[in-house]
Amino acid sequence: GAVVSQHPSRVICKSGTSVKIECRSLDFQATTMFWYRQFPKQSLMLMATSNEGSKATYEQGVEKDKFLINHASLTLSTLTVTSAHPEDSSFYICSAITGTFLTDTQYFGPGTRLTVL
Amino acid sequence: AQTVTQSQPEMSVQEAETVTLSCTYDTSESDYYLFWYKQPPSRQMILVIRQEAYKQQNATENRFSVNFQKAAKSFSLKISDSQLGDAAMYFCAYKFQGAQKLVFGQGTRLTINP
Numbered sequence: 001g002a003v004v005s006q007h008p009s010r011v012i013c014k015s016g017t018s019v020k021i022e023c024r025s026l027d028f029q030a031t032t033m034f035w036y037r038q039f040p041k042q043s044l045m046l047m048a049t050s051n052e053g054s055k056a057t058y059e060q061g062v063e064k065d066k067f068l069i070n071h072a073s074l075t076l077s078t079l080t081v082t083s084a085h086p087e088d089s090s091f092y093i094c095s096a097i098t099g100t101f102l103t104d105t106q107y108f109g110p111g112t113r114l115t116v117l
Numbered sequence: 118a119q120t121v122t123q124s125q126p127e128m129s130v131q132e133a134e135t136v137t138l139s140c141t142y143d144t145s146e147s148d149y150y151l152f153w154y155k156q157p158p159s160r161q162m163i164l165v166i167r168q169e170a171y172k173q174q175n176a177t178e179n180r181f182s183v184n185f186q187k188a189a190k191s192f193s194l195k196i197s198d199s200q201l202g203d204a205a206m207y208f209c210a211y212k213f214q215g216a217q218k219l220v221f222g223q224g225t226r227l228t229i230n231p
Contacts, residue, residue: 032217043208043221044162091160097217105152106219108162 002028002098006109013084014117021079021112023094029074030096034106035067038091050077084116119144121211123222130199131230137184138194138225140209148214151185151192156224157205165207168192170214196227204229 003026013019023033032051036044048056048069056069066088068080077096081088093111097104121142130136142151153165168176168185175183180197196203209222 034218038160041226043223046218049217093160093162095162104217105164105167107164108154110159110161 002096002107004094004096004107004109006094006112008112009110010113012115012117015085016083018080018082019084019114021092023077023079023096023109025075025096025098028098030098031074032097033071033077034095035069035079036093036095038093044093081114084114086116089114089116119211119213119220121209121220121222123209123225125225126223127226127228129228129230132199132201134199135195135197136199136227138207138227140192140194140222142190142192142211144190144211144213146213150212150214152210152212152219153181153183153194154208154210155205156208166194199229201229201231203227
């Protein structure tokens with residue numbers, strides 16, 4: 001099946017530093033990837049849609065300059081949390097689309113837990 | 118805007134019994150897809166089942182089946198012969214055919230009692 005990986009699975013950083021999270025599609029080419037944020041006991045909140053070779057589309061209320069997304073290849077998208085603060089602590093999940101645009105199903109990575117001290 | 122509502126924050130069922138999770142959605146579109154995703158304690162989102170709106174036949178995947186009522190905009194998930202490994206958060210999701218984004222419901226936490 002379609003497998004999506006994320007790295008790292010957990011990261012702890014100091015306030016003010018930047019953290020990069022990688023999302024990879026392992027056995028398929030993903031023209032589109034998505035980044036979600038999930039707070040404890042809550043649903044997934046879409047942050048941005050990432051298309052290979054173009055700028056990401058951010059959801060309303062998501063700071064583009066804080067959450068930098070790069071989708072440089074058909075198998076890799078990265079999310080960089082810049083100047084992280086404790087309120088950025090959360091669970092970040094990526095997903096990727098395989099198949100045709102109209103019928104595709106999103107497959108999810110295992111998530112990355114970010115803790116900002 | 119499309120919305121997805123899961124009115125049951127928590128559900129519990131005895132092992133081997135059957136449980137139904139509810140989901141309703143609001144859309145003005147006619148072509149769309151509906152999904153149920155499972156998120157176990159590992160937090161890995163797993164696709165359970167998917168339904169195309171143009172199909173009248175309800176989707177089934179082994180012990181999982183849906184009751185898709187298009188006119189009522191209802192999409193419930195039935196889990197038969199519940200197993201301990203079914204314990205998880207279950208999210209209902211909607212995708213308009215012409216869009217890439219998924220719209221998620223709030224989730225239902227399912228507990229399986231041995």
